[in-house]
Amino acid sequence: xxxxxxxxxxxxxxxxxxxxxxxxxxxxxxxxxxxxxxxxxxxxxxxxxxxxxxxxxxxxxxxxxxxxxxxxxxxxxxxxxxxxxxxxxxxxxxxxxxxxxxxxxxxxxxxxxxxxxxxxxxxxxxxxxxxxxxxxxxxxxxxxxxxxxxxxxxxxxxxxxxxxxxxxxxxxxxxxxxxxxxxxxxxxxxxxxxxxxxxxxxxxxxxxxxxxxxxxxxxxxxxxxxxxxxxxxxxxxxxxxxxxxxxx
Amino acid sequence: xxxxxxxxxxxxxxxxxxxxxxxxxxxxxxxxxxxxxxxxxxxxxxxxxxxxxxxxxxxxxxxxxxxxxxxxxxxxxxxxxxxxxxxxxxxxxxxxxxxxxxxxxxxxxxxxxxxxxxxxxxxxxxxxxxxxxxxxxxxxxxxxxxxxxxxxxxxxxxxxxxxxxxxxxxxxxxxxxxxxxxxxxxxxxxxxxxxxxxxxxxxxxxxxxxxxxxxxxxxxxxxxxxxxxxxxxxxxxxxxxxxxxxxxxxxxxxxxxxxxxxxxxxxxxxxxxxxxxxxxxxxxxxxxxxxxxxxxxxxxxxxxxxxxxxxxxxxxxxx
Ligand SMILES: Cc1cc2nc3c(=O)[nH]c(=O)nc-3n(C[C@H](O)[C@H](O)[C@H](O)COP(=O)(O)OP(=O)(O)OC[C@H]3O[C@@H](n4cnc5c(N)ncnc54)[C@H](O)[C@@H]3O)c2cc1C
Numbered sequence: 001x002x003x004x005x006x007x008x009x010x011x012x013x014x015x016x017x018x019x020x021x022x023x024x025x026x027x028x029x030x031x032x033x034x035x036x037x038x039x040x041x042x043x044x045x046x047x048x049x050x051x052x053x054x055x056x057x058x059x060x061x062x063x064x065x066x067x068x069x070x071x072x073x074x075x076x077x078x079x080x081x082x083x084x085x086x087x088x089x090x091x092x093x094x095x096x097x098x099x100x101x102x103x104x105x106x107x108x109x110x111x112x113x114x115x116x117x118x119x120x121x122x123x124x125x126x127x128x129x130x131x132x133x134x135x136x137x138x139x140x141x142x143x144x145x146x147x148x149x150x151x152x153x154x155x156x157x158x159x160x161x162x163x164x165x166x167x168x169x170x171x172x173x174x175x176x177x178x179x180x181x182x183x184x185x186x187x188x189x190x191x192x193x194x195x196x197x198x199x200x201x202x203x204x205x206x207x208x209x210x211x212x213x214x215x216x217x218x219x220x221x222x223x224x225x226x227x228x229x230x231x232x233x234x235x236x237x238x239x240x241x242x243x244x245x246x247x248x
Numbered sequence: 249x250x251x252x253x254x255x256x257x258x259x260x261x262x263x264x265x266x267x268x269x270x271x272x273x274x275x276x277x278x279x280x281x282x283x284x285x286x287x288x289x290x291x292x293x294x295x296x297x298x299x300x301x302x303x304x305x306x307x308x309x310x311x312x313x314x315x316x317x318x319x320x321x322x323x324x325x326x327x328x329x330x331x332x333x334x335x336x337x338x339x340x341x342x343x344x345x346x347x348x349x350x351x352x353x354x355x356x357x358x359x360x361x362x363x364x365x366x367x368x369x370x371x372x373x374x375x376x377x378x379x380x381x382x383x384x385x386x387x388x389x390x391x392x393x394x395x396x397x398x399x400x401x402x403x404x405x406x407x408x409x410x411x412x413x414x415x416x417x418x419x420x421x422x423x424x425x426x427x428x429x430x431x432x433x434x435x436x437x438x439x440x441x442x443x444x445x446x447x448x449x450x451x452x453x454x455x456x457x458x459x460x461x462x463x464x465x466x467x468x469x470x471x472x473x474x475x476x477x478x479x480x481x482x483x484x485x486x487x488x489x490x491x492x493x494x495x496x497x498x499x500x501x502x503x504x505x506x507x508x509x510x511x512x513x514x515x516x517x518x519x520x521x522x523x524x525x526x527x528x529x530x531x532x533x534x535x536x537x538x539x540x541x542x543x544x545x546x547x548x549x550x551x552x553x554x555x556x557x558x559x560x561x562x563x564x565x566x567x
Contacts, residue, residue, distance in 0.1 A: 011383075016516075036498055094362065095355060117348070125364050129320060129352035138429050139320045141349035144491075154433065157318075158345060158492075160257065160445065162437035164317070169429035175349075178498055179491055211361030211395050218379070218388040220523075226530070226540045231549030237529065238561045240545060245527045247506040248449070248473060248562070 001151075002058040003045045004110040006101060006127065007038040007076055009069040034072050036184070037116025043181035045114055046080045048148050056148070058082045062104065064097045066090050070200070077195035078187035084198070089205035096210045098130035103206045106135060112153070113173040117142060128175035138172035144179030250276045250283045251336035253327055254299060255346050256291045262446060263409065264342055266302045270410040271402050272340045273303025275369050279338070284308060285416075286330050288315050288323060296418050303412035308419045318346060319428040324353035326423050331358060336397070343401035344445065351401050360397035367406035367524075385501075385520045404445055405503045406524070444493065447476035449506045452495060452522070454480035456511015456532065456551055460488035465555040466510065472562055478502070480512050496521035511551045514539025531555070 012031035034042070042061065049056040061076040062085040063069050073084045087104050091097040113135075115128035132139035144163065145156030155174060157164045187195070229237045241248045252272040254265045272283045285304035287296060289311065296307050310326055327350065331339055339354060341347035343365045355362035363378055370378040376393040378400065444450065451470040457463065463477075470477045477493055484494035495502055497520035507525035511532065512518060519542050522528070530543035531554050540546045547554055 016386075094352065098352075098356075125348045126352035126355065126362055129349060130356050132320070133324065133353040133356040137321075139349075139353075140430065141320065142345040159318075159435075159437075160345070161439075161441065161443050161492075162435060164435050165433040166317075167431045167433060178494065209394075211355065211359070211393065212363060213392040213394060215377075215390045215392055217382075218390070220385070220388065223542060224544070226543045226546045228540075228546050228548065231547050231554055234547070234554060234557045235561045235564075237545060237547065237558070238565050241506065241527070241529070242565060245506070245544065247527045 001052070001056045001111045002060065002108075003049070003056060004105060004108070004113045005038065005042045005045050005059060005061045005076075005081065006113070006115040006131070007042065007061050007063050007072065008035045008116070008127075009033075009063065009065055009072040010035045032069070032072055034075060035116050037177060039184040040178070040181045041114040041116055041176045042076055042079065042081060043183075043185045044146060044176065045112075046185065047181065048146070052148060055151070060085065060108075060110070062087070062101055064089060064091050064100050073200060074195045075187060077198045077200070078191040079185040080191065082198065084200040085203055086200060087203045087205055092210040092214070093212045094126035094130060095212075096208050098127045098134060099208045100205055101127070101131055102134035103208075104203050109171065111170045113137075113171070115173065115175050117175045117177045125175075128173055132173040135171075135173070138168055138170075139174065140166065140168055140172065141175045143174040143176045146174060146176070146180060249281055249334050249336045250279070250338045250340060251327070251331050251334060252283065252285050252304075252340040253347070253350070254285050254287050255342065255344075256287060256289050256295075259289070259291050259295065261291070261295060261298060264344070264404050264446070265299070266409050267404065267407055268340055268342055268402060269299050269302035269304050270412070271369070271407045273412045274407075274410065275338060275340070276303070278369060279373060281337070282306070284330075284334055284336070286310070286327065288312075288326060293418055297416070300414045300416035301411055302409065303414055304416050305414050306419065307416050308421050310421050310423050312423060312425060314425045314428045317428070317430065317432050318349065319430045320349045320353055322425045322428055323350050324357060325425060327354055328357045329423055330421065331397075338397070339399045341399070341401045343403050347401045351399050355399050358397050358399070359395055360399045361393035361395040362399040362401075363391050363393060364401045365403055366400050367403050385523050386516075403503060403524070405505075438492075442474065442476040444476045444478055444495070444500055444502060447502075447504055449473045449475035449508075450478050450495075450502060450504045450522075450525070451475045451508045451510070452478035452480070452512060453483065453510040453551070454512030454518075455482050456513075457483075457488075458511075460486075462552070463489070465552070465559070469508070469555055469559055469562075472559060472566070473506075475506075475508075480515075480518055509539050509543065510555065512539055513537050514542055
């Protein structure tokens, strides 16, 4: 059995977003990280492999991006992925990303593919399910738990106001969210050393058109000043919420 | 045609369902076309008819045993089938867990560009241009959809309800599908609680509450306001509150009419999930807490004192 984990490279979540002009992200000083959900997906994949008594043989990570994303890929290898693929293109939209991945892995027959529910930059939330459709395999979204026992996978899916426990036939793709693993793994020195020699295959992109084009950015309108109310006068707050904001 | 997929919850619709139809109607007006609402699952005709009030010109209902639980693959097949038969050019879904699970598959099947998480109708139709949030609400991006067919997912509580009563007929459609390869073992549901995503008012508390046993006042405040409760991430990580209450960049993204941030510092990742709230009230002992930059109303004070007083004051106005 083998698992594929899709990872994307995003600005650190504390980044203050600025633009050079209206069209381009100002990359100066940005710390790049593995998308937090992808990191948890990888962590869970490693846990499953370790607990599988050899049934899960390999974990591969894949990223669609330019050479500058390699430190992020090496980090994934350092925490324990066995090998990596990078499709050498800066994709313009989720479809291009998903299709490039599909082309790169379609003959590999992964049993399980994990992706984060969304990336913290473009918030597209689409790559995972698009990939499942392109590979024509089962899928489930918003998965907060995944277990493996004698070739049978059970998954926990978040639904409005609760969760569902499901079984799902392989091969399948799961987009995972919080809860799938508790803390992301942090690479140890040994892992970092090993990562340097683990295989990282660079694949040239296929010619694929994008469906949507991201154009100019806008920053949200600055908020009006916060109205301060004295702590001993909460009645005033209730009045304002009732008469001014009209929300209670 | 505009096709909008309307999910149901045990046979019932909710505000979000009507918001989707209201939005679709507005879009249809702009594109000079009509709205078809598609329901999958067991929903009776009285309930289905309610969709007409918000602008559905036609209502299609598909009932099929295989579709009793969400199987993304099968649902995408059914919606694609209906979209093709009715020559839909735009498909609208909710930007919730279901919509996000199906929309990308539809995008591939119909070769239709997908814009996930829109809040308003397109600013332009030639080329089709629409605004969406990126970087977890820290910026907006204008997006051009280049394909003839388009798919949009709409943020809950962004467009609102608009009544546009129509005479719609209900069409029962038989669509057979393969057997689902996803099987339900069990469902765990909290009943009787207002869902965070559906709540008009959300009372949220952070580490400033100090310990889980102090949450009583937070729940009391929520109760008298008919509000849902939420929390910051460290609070759910510590196990003080359930994960389902965690809001922010890595938790739920919500947009209630009123959001109370009690003892929450207002970290950028927290704000990412709540900054679309129409009105934010912050209570914090630290006058320099970043939450005051995002809030509309603020009180510098101790939550243990302010919340109980607030409860009393609200009770008085309610009288
Ligand atoms: C990748 C990543 C993702 C993250 N995602 C999220 C997310 O989705 N959601 C989220 O919330 N956080 C998220 N965080 C964490 C975030 O950075 C903050 O650490 C977190 O939001 C702080 O929670 P808090 O405000 O409850 O606690 P603190 O920052 O500890 O703030 C407590 C506040 O309470 C005030 N206070 C103390 N005592 C009182 C009192 N008696 N009365 C009134 N006020 C009092 C303090 O002045 C302080 O402002 C994320 C972090 C990372 C790195």
